[in-house]
């Protein structure tokens with residue numbers, strides 16, 4: 626009985642593998658990320674450092690005098706024996722100075738300033754997805770691919786952007802304007818599907834904007850508006866609704882909310 630159950634499982638698995646292989650074979654040149662599937666190589670690329678001519682331990686890096694003043698202010702917030710608490714703020718400063726990414730040499734510099742082993746900085750930089758460890762475009766488009774956004778069409782948006790920009794997930798356009806990435810839930814599922822755009826067009830400042838309630842068409846419109854520097858582009862919902870209120874008429878919360886309930890003691 627056990628062996629027949631096992632053989633049923635094996636046959637189901639081989640059917641799925643065969644189906645997935647055939648789907649890959651018939652894929653276009655753009656990635657066909659299917660529901661919940663991420664290739665091992667994507668995962669490995671996220672965490673491994675590979676030396677390149679502009680990103681290795683010998684690449685010159687130092688903070689600007691202006692940022693050293695900011696570093697002094699940041700370090701003053703922590704006890705001298707807890708300097709490592711400043712790892713994230715210093716990674717942020719390095720990312721601002723480098724126009725959206727943190728080279729290995731900058732992480733080593735931060736380790737030296739905080740008097741910790743470099744691995745302590747690497748492990749923070751690899752944990753937080755807002756730290757980019759390779760150069761990104763002026764606009765880093767991060768498509769949310771968690772379940773609510775996926776159910777509402779994030780895969781279609783991802784593929785439409787790949788096709789529109791002529792790049793694959795994780796790549797940057799030849800003109801250096803856009804990098805296409807993906808992200809897990811960014812907390813506005815009620816406005817799914819959405820894209821967060823990290824805007825590094827005005828260094829050392831940068832901002833994170835959410836574009837929500839997207840369709841493939843409005844996602845491409847957002848991208849083109851960013852390319853043109855269109856000042857009329859509104860962040861937030863792109864379907865006309867206000868924040869996360871229901872579209873059309875209200876369906877609840879018609880009166881003044883009642884105060885908090887309190888047990889009669």
Ligand code: FES
Nearest residue numbers: 769774810813814
């Ligand atoms: S699932 Fe996309 S914002 Fe939550």
